[in-house]
Amino acid sequence: MNELSQYNYLFLDRDGVINVERPNDYVKNIAEFVFIEDSLKAMAILTQKFDRIVVVTNQRGIGKSIMTNSDLEIIHQYMISEIEKAGGRIDKIYYCTDLSNRSINRKPNVGMAFQAVADFPEVDFTKSVMVGNSFSDIQFGQKxxxxxxxxxxxxxKEHKIHNNINAYYENLYKFADSL
Known part of the structure; x- marks a missing residue:
């Protein structure tokens, strides 16, 4: 039995986990949203393994007026549609547009997690997995x-972040395939 079989809830970051991150930029439209190789296959596998799957993503580009909430909604509808076509699902997406790192909703702060519990009261953080590609994602999960x-x-591999995680995988598919 896999050690993660005790976990029922999955929290995912978006950029760098599901789609290709744009260094020093934001995904501002569907043309710029590129799925990471095999992430759609990963979502299909993860859908079978977890009772709830939510995305928690910082989206400072809206706060900076580089894009709008409407732009983000279009991107997310596209992402969900493609994931569903591949046999996967996302139960809900939570995002923070705030510019301040002190915002309760901006990772590594935990406001988005409590929004998820308000929508899905069965979610238990101690039975949850957080998958991310950044220090703030890992801190969010650890908190x-x-x-x-x-x-x-x-x-x-030498970076200190590797001392503070439960596991590392090359990408979301490698994680999903390990379950």
Whole structure:
């Protein structure tokens, strides 16, 4: 039995986990939204393994007026549609447009997690996994006693973040395939 079989709830970051992150930029439209290789396959697998799947994503580009809430909604509808076509699902997407790092909703702060519990009261953070590609994602999960998974190539193997995670996978598909 897989060690993660005790976990029922999945929290995912978006950029760098589901889609290709745009360094020093934002995904502002569907043309700029590119799924990471095999992330759609990963979502189909994860849908079978978790009772709830939510996305928690910082979207400062809206706060900076680089894009609008409407732009983001179009991107998210596209993402959900493609994930559903591939046999996966996302139960809800939570995002923070705030510019201040002190905002309760901006990761690594935990406001988006409590929004998820308000919508899905059965969610138990100690039975949750947080998958992200950045230090703020890992801190978010740790503050809530979640099992933390780092994906991607943002940090070299020697980086201190690797001392603070439960596991590392090259990408979301490798994580999903391990379950």
């Amino acid at each position: 809530l006693s979640m099992h933390t998974i780092l994906v991607g190539d943002k940090y070299k």
